[in-house]
Amino acid sequence: MYDFAYQKPASLADAVKALGAEDAKALAGGQTLIPVLKQRLNKPSVVVDLSRLGLSGISLTGETVTIGAMTTHATVANSADVKRAIPALAHLASLIGDEQVRHRGTIGGSLANNDPSADYPAAVLALGATIKTDRRTIAADDYFQGMFATALEPNEVITSVTFPIPAKAAYMKFNNPASRYAMVGVFVAKGPQGVRVAITGAGQGGVFRHAAYEAALAANWSADALNGITTPTDGLNSDIHASAEYRAHLIGVMAKRATAAAG
Amino acid sequence: MPQVTLTVNGKSASVEVEARTLLVELLREKLGLTGTHVGCDTSQCGACVVHVDGTSVKACTMLAVQADGASVTTIEGLAKADGTLHPMQEMFREHHALQCGFCTPGMVMSAIDLVQSHPEGLTEAQIRHGLEGNLCRCTGYHNIVKAIAAAWPIMHGKVPAAAE
Numbered sequence: 001m002y003d004f005a006y007q008k009p010a011s012l013a014d015a016v017k018a019l020g021a022e023d024a025k026a027l028a029g030g031q032t033l034i035p036v037l038k039q040r041l042n043k044p045s046v047v048v049d050l051s052r053l054g055l056s057g058i059s060l061t062g063e064t065v066t067i068g069a070m071t072t073h074a075t076v077a078n079s080a081d082v083k084r085a086i087p088a089l090a091h092l093a094s095l096i097g098d099e100q101v102r103h104r105g106t107i108g109g110s111l112a113n114n115d116p117s118a119d120y121p122a123a124v125l126a127l128g129a130t131i132k133t134d135r136r137t138i139a140a141d142d143y144f145q146g147m148f149a150t151a152l153e154p155n156e157v158i159t160s161v162t163f164p165i166p167a168k169a170a171y172m173k174f175n176n177p178a179s180r181y182a183m184v185g186v187f188v189a190k191g192p193q194g195v196r197v198a199i200t201g202a203g204q205g206g207v208f209r210h211a212a213y214e215a216a217l218a219a220n221w222s223a224d225a226l227n228g229i230t231t232p233t234d235g236l237n238s239d240i241h242a243s244a245e246y247r248a249h250l251i252g253v254m255a256k257r258a259t260a261a262a263g
Numbered sequence: 264m265p266q267v268t269l270t271v272n273g274k275s276a277s278v279e280v281e282a283r284t285l286l287v288e289l290l291r292e293k294l295g296l297t298g299t300h301v302g303c304d305t306s307q308c309g310a311c312v313v314h315v316d317g318t319s320v321k322a323c324t325m326l327a328v329q330a331d332g333a334s335v336t337t338i339e340g341l342a343k344a345d346g347t348l349h350p351m352q353e354m355f356r357e358h359h360a361l362q363c364g365f366c367t368p369g370m371v372m373s374a375i376d377l378v379q380s381h382p383e384g385l386t387e388a389q390i391r392h393g394l395e396g397n398l399c400r401c402t403g404y405h406n407i408v409k410a411i412a413a414a415w416p417i418m419h420g421k422v423p424a425a426a427e
Contacts, residue, residue: 100321101306
């Protein structure tokens with residue numbers, strides 16, 4: 001790892017200012033950033049630790065669940081409030097990485113990184129969540145802009161994510177058994193914004209919505225409604241773990257299982 | 264260079280580190296606590312698991328500066344001063360849950376957190392899921408799972424510990 005300067009600001013304004021430095025990098029839980037630094041894939045001038053900004057915690061209204069950006073996956077997975085309001089979201093968090101990774105990794109870090117195989121982007125997109133930052137709110141449909149690309153400005157800090165509570169939702173993931181990242185993950189939701197289906201792990205451009213599935217499930221919410229709808233392989237990942245054709249097949253399998261699980 | 268002040272196994276330590284120093288490097292190289300192992304150095308194998316403020320984490324995927332002000336427990340901090348093993352260590356011995364022993368410090372630290380965070384009970388499936396972040400290449404895991412299941416009632420005071 002190359003060395004860097006380290007700052008741990010005590011206010012959001014100071015964090016944004018520190019992140020304005022050239023090649024500054026924000027540190028949330030570090031479960032992606034630290035491995036990336038070890039591989040010398042990134043050489044930040046300064047690492048800005050966001051852990052002193054008071055950005056963790058979960059709050060509920062009748063219609064929404066809001067999760068602070070620095071809330072760990074373990075906290076979301078074990079939260080009685082999240083389990084009651086959006087059990088699919090708690091379930092998704094329980095499948096990320098492993099226990100020790102979930103103790104450090106955060107929702108804000110996952111979304112800022114937007115790994116094409118990460119789990120949270122599927123929930124954020126399918127549930128139509130809004131991402132709050134130090135300066136604005138961003139709708140999920142505008143936020144994800146391709147592999148590792150988001151609508152965030154270089155010095156912009158996610159502060160929280162607000163999820164509308166759906167009537168039905170479920171997440172099913174076919175994971176890579178070594179890394180536990182999603183080879184294919186499908187989040188289905190029927191909520192205030194209608195039926196939305198988001199696919200992670202499969203697309204070259206990161207998470208995406210599946211319009212054909214959404215139309216079919218809006219007409220008839222059942223796994224059988226997805227019979228015969230094939231997913232084009234254009235734009236799907238093909239690698240040593242799975243071909244694009246296999247991923248297209250898995251999308252169908254995971255979507256049906258998720259729909260059945262959502263009830 | 265940054266100064267990190269933390270409590271390790273109940274003792275306060277103040278150490279000068281580089282910002283890039285990992286917590287596991289601080290423990291092994293600055294404090295000489297080599298019980299915490301580095302296996303893969305890529306967050307996968309779990310040989311480096313320690314407790315930070317009571318929660319199991321991978322010490323190879325945390326900067327030392329992030330542990331400033333924290334209380335860290337390593338495998339060296341488990342046994343009593345007179346050498347009496349922690350119940351989890353004792354059950355690992357009892358159930359032959361180790362062969363080469365390289366993964367054992369991390370396994371034990373993860374297992375203790377797993378048992379402590381499940382006072383309501385632990386199924387075999389929960390134990391196996393809870394060990395996802397710890398790799399063992401010798402045992403096939405079966406005896407590790409048995410040891411953890413056996414440690415649960417002892418750690419939660421459900422059965423008297425073995426007679427002295």
